[in-house]
Amino acid sequence: MSQTLILKLLLLLLLPVTAVVAGQRALQNLHLPTAPAQERMLTQPPTSQPIPRTWTPPDASRVPTGSSSGSILLGMHIFTETPKYASAYVGDQLSCSNCHLQGGTMSYAIALVGAPRWFPMFSERAKRNISLEDRIQECVTRSENGTPLPIDGPEMTALLSYFEWLSQKVSSFATPARGLASLPSMEGDPVRGATVYKGQCSTCHGADGAGVPPILPALWGPDAYNDGAGMNQVKKMAAFVLRNMPQNNPGTLTPQQAYDVAAYVASKPHSSYNSAYDIY
Amino acid sequence: MTLLLLAMPVIAVIDVPLRSGAQAAPQPQIGEEKRPSVQDVPSAVMKKSRRLFLRDCAPCHGKNGDGNSPVRRTLHPTPLDLTGFDLMDSFILHVLHEGVPGSDMPAWHSSPEDDLRAVSAYTVRLGRPDELADDERYAPSGALQEAGRRIYTAHCARCHGNSGNGDGKDATRYPPIPPSFRGMRPSYAMARRVIESGVPGTAMPSWPLLTPQEIQAVTYYIRSLYAGASGATGATRGTVR
Numbered sequence: 194m195s196q197t198l199i200l201k202l203l204l205l206l207l208l209p210v211t212a213v214v215a216g217q218r219a220l221q222n223l224h225l226p227t228a229p230a231q232e233r234m235l236t237q238p239p240t241s242q243p244i245p246r247t248w249t250p251p252d253a254s255r256v257p258t259g260s261s262s263g264s265i266l267l268g269m270h271i272f273t274e275t276p277k278y279a280s281a282y283v284g285d286q287l288s289c290s291n292c293h294l295q296g297g298t299m300s301y302a303i304a305l306v307g308a309p310r311w312f313p314m315f316s317e318r319a320k321r322n323i324s325l326e327d328r329i330q331e332c333v334t335r336s337e338n339g340t341p342l343p344i345d346g347p348e349m350t351a352l353l354s355y356f357e358w359l360s361q362k363v364s365s366f367a368t369p370a371r372g373l374a375s376l377p378s379m380e381g382d383p384v385r386g387a388t389v390y391k392g393q394c395s396t397c398h399g400a401d402g403a404g405v406p407p408i409l410p411a412l413w414g415p416d417a418y419n420d421g422a423g424m425n426q427v428k429k430m431a432a433f434v435l436r437n438m439p440q441n442n443p444g445t446l447t448p449q450q451a452y453d454v455a456a457y458v459a460s461k462p463h464s465s466y467n468s469a470y471d472i473y
Numbered sequence: 474m475t476l477l478l479l480a481m482p483v484i485a486v487i488d489v490p491l492r493s494g495a496q497a498a499p500q501p502q503i504g505e506e507k508r509p510s511v512q513d514v515p516s517a518v519m520k521k522s523r524r525l526f527l528r529d530c531a532p533c534h535g536k537n538g539d540g541n542s543p544v545r546r547t548l549h550p551t552p553l554d555l556t557g558f559d560l561m562d563s564f565i566l567h568v569l570h571e572g573v574p575g576s577d578m579p580a581w582h583s584s585p586e587d588d589l590r591a592v593s594a595y596t597v598r599l600g601r602p603d604e605l606a607d608d609e610r611y612a613p614s615g616a617l618q619e620a621g622r623r624i625y626t627a628h629c630a631r632c633h634g635n636s637g638n639g640d641g642k643d644a645t646r647y648p649p650i651p652p653s654f655r656g657m658r659p660s661y662a663m664a665r666r667v668i669e670s671g672v673p674g675t676a677m678p679s680w681p682l683l684t685p686q687e688i689q690a691v692t693y694y695i696r697s698l699y700a701g702a703s704g705a706t707g708a709t710r711g712t713v714r
Contacts, residue, residue: 273684274611290684396627408612408620408690440682441628 251296251359261354264347268355271348272296275337276407279348284338284464286406286416292336292424294437297359300370301436307360307368309353319473325353330473335422338464341473373432379452381427386457389450393439402461413461421466430455522595525588530596533577538599548577550649550674555599557663561701564656565593575648576674603660605693611686614693621694624687629695632676637698647676658699664692 256265271278273296275288290296297305313322318331329352330341342349391400397409404411411417423429431451437443446454527536533548535541538555545551569589572580581589610617626635632647634640637654644650659667668688671679683691 273686294682295684397623399623405612405616405620405623405690408616408686409623437682439627443682 251298256358261358264351264354265358267347268351268353268358269296271351272355274407279333279337279339279342282333282337282339282342282348284340285411285418286404287337287410287418288407289332289337291410292433297356298369299437301372301374302433303372304369305356305359307371308356309360319471323473325356327473329353330470334470334473335466336418336424338417338419338422338466341470373429374436376428376432376435376448376451378428379431379449381431381452381454381456381459383453383457383460385450386453386455386460389446389454390457393442393446394454397440402458412458413463415464417463419464419466421468422463425459425463427452427455427459430458518591519595522591525592526595529581529584530592538596548674550576550672552577554663555596556601557660557666559600559602559658559660559699559701560597561656561699562593562597564653564701565596566590567656569593573649575650601660603662605661605689609689611689617690617693618697620687621690621692621697624683624691625694628680628683629691637695643676649675651675651677654695654698655700658696658701659692661689661692664688664695668692 251269253266253269256262256269267278272289272293275283276286292303293299293305294302297303297308309325312325312328314328315321316323316328319327323331326344326349329349333339333342342352394412398404398412399409402411402413403416406416418424424433431448431454434455435444435446435448435451439445526538530538531542533542533544533552534555535545535552539557540552540554542552566589568578569581569584569592572578612620625633625637630641632639632641632644633651633654634644639651639653641651665685665688667677668680668683668691671677680688
């Protein structure tokens, strides 16, 4: 009895000693940075800070099973891989999600959560109230440089189902901020913009602006949006760029730089918009 | 007698994990069986390797090497999930010799070289490769490679280095320094997890703006940097018997 007690006491006494010895041995293996290095670490954090994820990108596995699930999933595919799933109607290599980032759920990147409730909406372009279908056709004929979707076709139905699903409470998206960041009106200079483009954009989009379709979007040329698209308006692209680009360091350009680079991209050749589609 | 009494608790403390580790039955591997499983190798070498792995590595990396161990949550960064990577023999030996400064992975100076080689032989067999099925590809190989190269240059090269050696200009600023993609090749699932969530406890941030397409492309590119043999029938693996 007493021997067990002594053993237990010894064990209690020895445990901290072994812990300290083990700790010291572990420290020998650890190469701590020198003081100046530590200081540099504190004062110069990586510019690629993790961006707190305040939204959840659409996840196909969370689409509810039911009669509409097939349509929602098709809509999600069309939205994120438009040239593949709506190839008959699009004329370039852009996907909806190239501008409506993260499947249309991201603040200040033209989010579409809640979109079905916004229509009918007065359109400055059409000078009348338009429906969501009309607005989709505008995107298809301008940003996608394509031909209108059949109004009762599976593609249009699928996109509407997808937006409806995004906007349901059950999809548990926090409602993102609508549209783009607001910017004061400024003048963009394409010459200054060329410098910004070379330093910040050309790594991915390429010096020729052609991107790598369908992974990295083209900004001009045959694979890009046409000159009727919203992105071809300098102010709109500047607002998009200011919040969302460059993707490895968003938020680092000044509004003036965003205007400059948008003016540079707009000065490059784009396909022509067919004004016959003004009916939408 | 007193000496023995003093030493006994220490022996007991050290002895317990050794014994339980040696007796623990290897868990069946989950997932595809493309490559010879560690349990399928009956030779004395692999038995020794397994015993050493279970004794020295499993306490942190888990019995299956997937990083799931009781101490996992106390370590920062958490132990590497060895099943998510193809690893080169030379890469593992380098890590065993040097440790990973800035993490809890120690250098195994005191272990005999034979033991380290045995453990390395076991560890290379833990990786479960996943190839990209044709219907999973967002683009043809050429586009994936070129897009991946551009994304890598813009996002990754700053720390991981232009050729993936872990020698970017900021690599040594935030230890642990990034591993070389020449020596370790992530599976698509592992790369996606790491890029989406980052690696807490290291400088690897999450990249929430990268799309699934872009993540696939950059993974495709990173995997192309691997210098080891590819697939289950790789020469380095075939010789370990």
